[in-house]
Amino acid sequence: MAPILPHPGASRLAGVTYEFDAHTAVHDNGDGTYAADLDPGWVVGGGVNGGYLLAVIGTALRASFPAKPDPLAVSAYYLSAGTPGPAEVAVDVRREGGSVGTASVELRQDGVTRIAALATYGDLDRLGDDVRTTAEELDLPPVEECVANTLSPKEILEMAPMMGRFDMRFHPDHVGWAVGQPNGRGEIAAWFRLADGREPDPVSLLMVVDALPPVTFSLGMMGWAPTLELTAHVRAKPAPGWLKVRHATRNLAGGMFEEDCEVWDSAGRLVAQSRQLARQPRPV
Amino acid sequence: MAPILPHPGASRLAGVTYEFDAHTAVHDNGDGTYAADLDPGWVVGGGVNGGYLLAVIGTALRASFPAKPDPLAVSAYYLSAGTPGPAEVAVDVRREGGSVGTASVELRQDGVTRIAALATYGDLDRLGDDVRTTAEELDLPPVEECVANTLSPKEILEMAPMMGRFDMRFHPDHVGWAVGQPNGRGEIAAWFRLADGREPDPVSLLMVVDALPPVTFSLGMMGWAPTLELTAHVRAKPAPGWLKVRHATRNLAGGMFEEDCEVWDSAGRLVAQSRQLARQPRPV
Numbered sequence: 001m002a003p004i005l006p007h008p009g010a011s012r013l014a015g016v017t018y019e020f021d022a023h024t025a026v027h028d029n030g031d032g033t034y035a036a037d038l039d040p041g042w043v044v045g046g047g048v049n050g051g052y053l054l055a056v057i058g059t060a061l062r063a064s065f066p067a068k069p070d071p072l073a074v075s076a077y078y079l080s081a082g083t084p085g086p087a088e089v090a091v092d093v094r095r096e097g098g099s100v101g102t103a104s105v106e107l108r109q110d111g112v113t114r115i116a117a118l119a120t121y122g123d124l125d126r127l128g129d130d131v132r133t134t135a136e137e138l139d140l141p142p143v144e145e146c147v148a149n150t151l152s153p154k155e156i157l158e159m160a161p162m163m164g165r166f167d168m169r170f171h172p173d174h175v176g177w178a179v180g181q182p183n184g185r186g187e188i189a190a191w192f193r194l195a196d197g198r199e200p201d202p203v204s205l206l207m208v209v210d211a212l213p214p215v216t217f218s219l220g221m222m223g224w225a226p227t228l229e230l231t232a233h234v235r236a237k238p239a240p241g242w243l244k245v246r247h248a249t250r251n252l253a254g255g256m257f258e259e260d261c262e263v264w265d266s267a268g269r270l271v272a273q274s275r276q277l278a279r280q281p282r283p284v
Numbered sequence: 285m286a287p288i289l290p291h292p293g294a295s296r297l298a299g300v301t302y303e304f305d306a307h308t309a310v311h312d313n314g315d316g317t318y319a320a321d322l323d324p325g326w327v328v329g330g331g332v333n334g335g336y337l338l339a340v341i342g343t344a345l346r347a348s349f350p351a352k353p354d355p356l357a358v359s360a361y362y363l364s365a366g367t368p369g370p371a372e373v374a375v376d377v378r379r380e381g382g383s384v385g386t387a388s389v390e391l392r393q394d395g396v397t398r399i400a401a402l403a404t405y406g407d408l409d410r411l412g413d414d415v416r417t418t419a420e421e422l423d424l425p426p427v428e429e430c431v432a433n434t435l436s437p438k439e440i441l442e443m444a445p446m447m448g449r450f451d452m453r454f455h456p457d458h459v460g461w462a463v464g465q466p467n468g469r470g471e472i473a474a475w476f477r478l479a480d481g482r483e484p485d486p487v488s489l490l491m492v493v494d495a496l497p498p499v500t501f502s503l504g505m506m507g508w509a510p511t512l513e514l515t516a517h518v519r520a521k522p523a524p525g526w527l528k529v530r531h532a533t534r535n536l537a538g539g540m541f542e543e544d545c546e547v548w549d550s551a552g553r554l555v556a557q558s559r560q561l562a563r564q565p566r567p568v
Contacts, residue, residue, distance in 0.1 A: 072540075075515055077359075077386050079381075116386065116388055117402070120512055235538060249418075250418050253414065258517060258557055275515070
């Protein structure tokens with residue numbers, strides 16, 4: 001039996017395995033497939049959170065590209081809702097280039113494909129040092145002036161057990177939806193870290209880009225918004241500490257909306273960008 | 285022999301086949317693969333334009349989903365540069381749902397994969413009529429006050445024969461790069477239509493999102509910018525007439541940049557959004 005593979009890049013104290021690493025660990029079957037066990041702690045709405053599933057896939061991909069440990073781009077198509085329990089990740093490397101490798105990958109449960117994805121991996125440490133970001137760093141009030149996710153209404157917490165994984169502090173102007181007063185702006189921003197203090201790394205960012213409530217909450221549409229497609233770009237290794245995360249939409253039409261996410265690290269760097277196409281939420 | 289399949293949605297006069305339809309036509313081999321012939325008229329820099337390849341893939345997918353004619357989301361990973369000549373598109377349908385279908389697809393030449401892609405197709409006519417777009421419509425001076433691509437410097441036209449396919453009219457403030465005075469804003473916007481008057485449709489939008497020069501031109505970086513990944517969302521059927529297209533980047537770092545594209549139709553609707561991750565241009 002090949003060993004269980006946690007994130008080699010995860011920070012950890014001697015003898016301590018963080019919750020996120022335990023939940024995303026995969027077992028290398030040695031034939032291009034990896035066994036995973038989807039944890040019930042990531043349930044939200046009708047299934048297991050898509051960002052969590054992406055991080056499980058990301059862990060298997062990391063094991064498939066030993067010299068290219070970091071996701072640069074991952075595109076996931078969500079075909080059916082994941083459920084807690086055993087899952088298999090099948091990796092088919094399509095190209096192993098000089099500095100990047102690309103694979104086709106599927107996450108399946110009982111023979112049913114949950115996610116079909118493509119991903120390009122590389123080594124973020126080997127990229128150049130030039131940073132010419134013109135995007136403006138996300139502006140949030142201090143953590144202590146923001147609204148903790150633990151204060152969410154009971155119905156939100158019941159719909160989303162995964163809220164227990166995070167310490168989120170929402171911009172006070174972006175949580176009116178929690179008390180029936182959405183801001184109507186199509187924007188939700190928050191401070192973010194894992195509840196047990198596990199520091200962010202490139203693979204965990206694949207989860208972070210889909211962790212906040214759907215941006216449609218801020219438009220007064222409560223309920224689960226099923227993702228059709230999500231593409232994430234990881235642009236730099238995140239520094240330890242709080243992340244700043246922003247979801248925004250500018251085009252809700254035809255029963256669908258795009259949700260853009262950006263993630264800034266504690267050093268003020270734009271470390272991840274993502275966009276997803278999702279269906280308008282079903283009424284709760 | 286199964287017939288050659290042009291875009292059934294293409295507008296055409298009796299007896300007239302437009303250039304774009306001839307160049308993107310595929311032959312159904314009847315076994316899930318489609319034969320294509322990549323036209324030299326789409327060469328740019330070191331290969332065939334990625335948006336054109338995406339439209340060829342899009343035509344094969346359209347034939348694979350008879351009741352779901354329109355691309356909703358397409359994610360393409362560019363593994364090697366396409367060249368003019370024969371190509372094969374292999375389609376593997378991963379799910380045929382009620383309203384959407386998803387397929388994994390590869391475009392190959394001589395057994396070498398050029399593009400690995402995932403796509404979800406549906407029927408844009410069957411989506412709801414609600415449009416709550418908050419993005420502001422692209423503001424361009426009148427067509428006659430903009431700068432035609434036919435006025436491009438000779439070296440640009442030689443590097444990009446595909447410029448002959450288009451009638452592009454650039455925002456006058458966005459073409460300083462053509463005379464050595466880039467605006468430094470990371471933005472290029474233009475009016476766009478096919479040179480022979482062929483009207484836009486959902487599949488042609490897959491080409492439109494990658495037709496303008498790389499946005500890095502506006503940062504003074506001339507040269508070809510190889511795409512690693514491009515995801516396009518087609519959000520509505522485009523009305524006939526001129527399209528307005530905008531490329532922008534906000535995060536050039538580590539030798540890579542993201543290029544966001546939006547396409548507005550003549551009815552003022554945001555019909556397509558895309559984002560690509562590309563390598564910083566190689567010096568010309």
